[in-house]
Amino acid sequence: MRNRHEARLRPLGLDPEEAAERLLRDLHSSGKGLSTAEARRRLVQYGRNELRRRGGRRWPRELARQFVHPLALLLWVAAALLLIVGSHVVAGAVVLIILLNAGFAFTQEVQAEKAVEALTRYLPQRSRVIRDGEHVDIDAAELVPGDVVVIRQGDRIAADVRLLSGAIEADMSALTGESAPSLRSAAAVEVDVPVLQAHDLVFSGTNCTGGEARGVVFATGMTTELGRIAALSERVEQEPSPMEQQVRRVAWLIAAVSIALAAAFIPVATFGGHLSLLNALVFAAGLLAGMVPEGLLPVITLALAVAVKGLAARGALVKRLSAVETLGSTDVICTDKTGTLTENRMRPTALWTTAGVIGLTGGGTGADTGGETGAAPGEPGKQGPHTGPTAAPDTAPDTAPDGAPGPEPAPEGAPDPAAPVVQAAVRTAAACNNARLQPGEEPSGDPTEVAVLLAARELGADVDAGHRESARRWQLHFDPERKLMSTVDRHGDELTVHTKGAPEAVLRRCATLLDAQGRPAELDDAARERVTARADAFARDGLRVLALARRALPGDGDPPHEREDVERDLCLIGLVAMIDPPRPEVEDAVAHCRSAGIRIIVITGDHPLTAAAVARRVGITGEHPRVVTGADLDELHEHQIGDLLRAEPEIIFARASPEAKLHIADALRGQGHVVAMTGDGVNDAPALHRADIGVAMGRSGTDVAREASTMVLTDDNFASIVEAIRAGRRIYDNVRKFILYIFTHATPEVVPFLVFALGGGAVPLPLTILQLLAFDVGSETLPALALSREKAEPGIMSRGPRPRSEGVIRGPMLIRAWLFLGVIVAALQMAGFFYVLHQAGWHPGDATGAGSPLHHAYQQATTMTFLGMIAGQIGTAFAVRTQRASLRSVGVFSNRYLLAAIGGAIVLAALFVYAPPFQALLGTAAPPASALALLPAYPLIVWGADELRRFLIRRRAARTGREG
């Protein structure tokens, strides 16, 4: 597997640093990265870092597919039959229908595919690189060989990279199929191993599941390993959604019924209606062609694609078309708190030490005030009152509530920021941190860390990233299970562990407490309780609290190897409290969920009291929700979790581990719920996979979470989930609407033939077979497409979620289509037919064939049936726009597409009736004015009857609602 990069990458017999130096030299780069100008030049030279599709033109195959799907084959059979019996014109019409449908379906699919492909534009992959010596986030497509990149936990690696410093765990499954993470380190240079196994290399398309490293890009785009092996010529197959499968089944059912009907028609028409066998066959084949709902599936695909496109524009990127449907039946949202319910723009509000509480603003007071502080903490005005940097804030009462012992007597007023314990706190805050607040750069990094660093800067600490990095010897990354992060730093001869994390996690590992003078003092049970009470008091106000601690290590030795040995015997220094205000839109979205019968369960890594305060504030729970901690949850079996979820309507999971999310998702799904689950970390990926709809954050989440999820919120906003559910419900409703519309055709199409067959020769055929096919072409697909664009019916979010088991086509729908709307349309068209014949003096049994005196009147009468059908279907199109609501409540003229489609149908009908070539082909003749004058009433009657039906249903529902 040696490839051409190999000689350059794996110079034999070199030590790691030398090897790295040589590679950098070869790539004309340095540890400080490229300049912007050089990067731009290389972008032109090497091209964008993108994979190109191979295989090119697929469309001829795609188009061909449209002609051979089973329903089309059925029509081919009908056409062949017609040809055999010599009915060339009708055969031609059937072929025309096949062609039109194939063309139509093809364009729908192309459009749908384009819509899905365009989604990638909404979520370009980003990479952190060093350009002109500064860290910047760029579009990963602009990476060039020689770029120095920073890879962090959760990143998807965007190019092939040789590590220069640090170590990471990589999930290489995309390349090797091996899912166990593989350790990759700058220090591990082996010779003579296959490239993919070289421990100092990481590859495009793989994920960083832990650690942090810096490396130099040596291959981009199609020259990467991924580019070389990716079989991109294969199209990503979209599996059909349950809805499509159902509709396909029903389409087949209808096809089978049509075949049966057509077959039954032949004997009835020959014996009863005295039709020649040949003519009966022609009619049967035509009837079959008219009834097969071949346009249904492509309309559904397009409807889903349009919904996906619309959602993407509103911040929710759905990765599978079928997910739209699942969204519509979602009944539980498991959401985390930070960044989804809240803004994730944290600002420190207070620092507690044994010297007392200092109120903070997040702005600077020290020498560094000139630096940029604005972006991370957000606008102060939005975040409620806050006190100045040295006053004790209202969020930190001096005595803890609930009778817990108050903190140790604080000195009068606020402590001096220069007090030794305060300075110790801010040094730890600045050291155990990976955020950047460099002058001239946007603040960057994890928002929690930015807030901690802002606190440190405000109280005068040195927050320069360069100084911090040169002092750092070791880093223990933030681990959401331990809820801790530590660094080991050297200042002169001193080697110190700096730790920050969730208060109880830190406190558990502390042996002493730093007193006001900066000396370690005893941390007895009373002192522990005081610290806990203080943290709880902050949390109860909805603040996020982090504890800071440190430990001196022997200056001459190596730091301990085990994490457990580093994070022990710590000395507690203080607590930082920060505010993360709830997003303003969340409260409304929560209210919508309530009325829509969607349950919200908060699952957060944060403190129970903080979680409860935020959940209460946005209206998810009342005053006394049940709060279950991760530790409690670990004690429970899965069925107990299920019982708990059933018994407690208002429940919050706090200090929950990513694994807890998995158990909760399983328990809920076990109860038949359709679960949407948010997550942002690497460890959330399994839960995101397991939920029905995994939801990841586009801005704050990791690439790994985004990959595992079905939906990505480009605005990280909880309200977008609710918006997506609403869209899911809407699309489902709309699909039902056009299925209803298309199904309604069946009755008016069949009835004329039934009347003829059952008339025993007394009634001439009320509709010719070509007229039937013309109707099929002229009025089926366009209005159906228009119906898929209907706006949401009022009250869409005030009814309960659709049960998972409920099909898209239900009995009452078929009754409404076939036996209600269909029968009305059929009755009207037949009335028109008989009216014209009767006016001309026809009596049952009179001859109407060519050459007979009544022939012209007969042609006018069949034309009247044809026009009656079209007018009736216009009424149907309006009637099916709502399921229960009155049409007035959605606006009679609010669907422009439908108005246009109906306009089109009318123009086409006029052509069929008045243009001489069509008259000759279809056997139409302009009906008398007195008959035409009836037509405008048809839509009104159909629609009015349905309006009345809906009114009665609403009234009955209101009554039973009142009685209940």
Ligand code: ATP
């Ligand atoms: P959510 O699950 O709602 O997003 P969260 O962000 O609080 O909530 P985690 O990121 O798992 O969840 O954090 C859990 C806890 O770990 C936090 O409440 C905090 O106490 C602590 N913590 C978070 N980030 C850090 C960090 N960078 N360093 C140290 N401790 C941290």
